[in-house]
Amino acid sequence: MSKIATAFGINKALIALGVQDMNNGTSTGLSFFSSGEIIESYSPVDGALIAKVKTTTKADYEKVMASASAAFISWQKKPAPQRGEIIRQFGEKLRELKEPLGKLVSYEMGKSYQEGLGEVQEMIDICDFAVGLSRQLHGLTMHSERPGHRMYEQYHSLGIVGIISAFNFPVAVWAWNTALAWICGDVCIWKPSEKTPLCGIACQNIIAEVLQENNLPEGISCLINGDYRVGEMMTRDNRIPLVSATGSISMGKVVAQAVAARLGKSLLELGGNNAIIVTPDADIKMTVIGAVFGAVGTAGQRCTSTRRLIIHESIYDTVKDALVTAYKQLRIGNPLDENNHVGPLIDPDAVVLYKKALEKVVMEGGQLIVEGGVLKGEGYESGCYVRPAIAEAKNNFEIVQHETFAPILYLLKYSGTLENAITIQNGVAQGLSSAIMTNNLREAEYFLSTAGSDCGIANVNIGTSGAEIGGAFGGEKETGGGRESGSDAWKIYMRRQTNTINYTSELPLAQGIKFDL
Ligand code: NAD
DSSP states (O other): OOHHHHHTTHHHHHHHHTOSOOSSBOOSSOSSOOOSOEEEEEOTTTOOEEEEEEOOOHHHHHHHHHHHHHHHHHHTTSOHHHHHHHHHHHHHHHHHTHHHHHHHHHHHHOOOHHHHHHHHHHHHHHHHHHHHHTTOOOOOEEEOSSTTEEEEEEEEEOOEEEEEOOSSSTTHHHHHHHHHHHHTTOEEEEEOOTTSHHHHHHHHHHHHHHHHHTTOOGGGEEEOOOSHHHHHHHHTOTTOSEEEEESOHHHHHHHHHHHHHTTOEEEEEOOOOEEEEEOTTSOHHHHHHHHHHHHHGGGGOSTTOEEEEEEETTTHHHHHHHHHHHHHTOOBSOTTSTTOSBOOOSSHHHHHHHHHHHHHHHHTTOEEEEOOEEOOSTTOTTSOOEEOEEEEOOTTSHHHHSOOSSSEEEEEEEOSSHHHHHHHHHOSSEESEEEEEOSOHHHHHHHHSTTSOOSSEEEESSOSOOOOTTSEEOOEETTOSOOEESTTGGGGGEEEEEEEEEOSSOOOOGGGOOOOO
């Protein structure tokens, strides 16, 4: 155990989660586990090796499929409210283990401990939501054009749902998907990011215990490990009717094509390029807090992180100066230490991409007003800590058009009316999250109108990140069009069936067609 891990109680957390002894690629508590090559998980916090996890081979995958297929037969027949009771118990276990799991998320992924706890809270919230949903999987009834007929539609379980998730929300995104899918009577196979495999095993241990206590098969919730090659086993497998994939746009394009090639369904939650519009009527203090949290929170590694600030020319210098002052106060360091605002990037590759983006924005004519840089020395031994940077730029710069998963904020100036700002805001390929800071009702409503933001999420007087589970979450354009979490997002995890019942002794045809024998 490293000094930091000991000081911040990581070992205790690993013991509570049953993942303390992960040096030889095996784990306790899993009835089927991978036997392939080993992936090593290093903490970006201190560079320590946390675990060695075996990847899933094709043969392992077939065993997992057999377990999932068998479990589906009984699980789908269990009444939805009874399935809800299992999710309720899962939520209770998460409440008990919130601190250790939040700590593991922070240590393996590098987000602050507070954000790690927040991620587990999201899991608990979606469990609560799912329990209520278990009594509300409503269909519709409609009037038939034929006398003595009744029509309605109902929703049935889909089957096996494949979940592919990204490193930056190593536990919550799985829970968003799986809690709803289970309520819908589906069983799930999850491939977490190869960068955060221990979080995946910890979650699997928690649900496996709940299933065991209820004499239910572990095949209801399956875990497979590895990189894109393991993910591809699911995207190409026509026994999996729905693949939910969260990650980069490049990954989404490959996954979408593979799933579509076999006419399966995919639910895509991909990258964003999120902006806040700051109008002359904005509250500057709120704007600065919202923009700084949005840009540097999770070290800029949220899909909803604020990447672009589109500021009206009349207040541009005021906002810029306030941001520069705020950035001077940021404390960068160990995310388990609650005094720090910004933790590390996920790995050295991410640091390279961060450095390249800063070079590129300057090459394209931008100007760094908060310089950034990689931190070295005591406390920064992992090599993953970087300074949040701010650059003045133009929206048509190539680098601004792409998502760099790091704390880099681009300042873009607009003049004239709000329409000009909206043109800039919508002038990117991605469409995840957006926000406007204004106290002007007309501006706020216009931003939310059909002519306004083209994103899946559009906020007024809050930043781009920090969504609640009650709303449907997702984005348009290259963000993939998927919706997860609240509202009616559950419908994608089910198949819809339209039923027509004739309770007469006649057989009239629809559209008045005559067919007499
Ligand atoms: P990534 O695309 O590198 O990997 C995501 C997952 O996809 C991993 O589990 C990976 O193994 C798997 N994968 C990659 N190629 C695959 C393939 N061809 N077939 C099957 N699986 C494949 O993304 P990342 O670096 O882990 O995460 C960061 C990205 O995720 C960012 O772009 C971020 O915006 C996005 N993200 C989006 C949301 C959202 O809800 N929209 C949420 C979180 C993260």
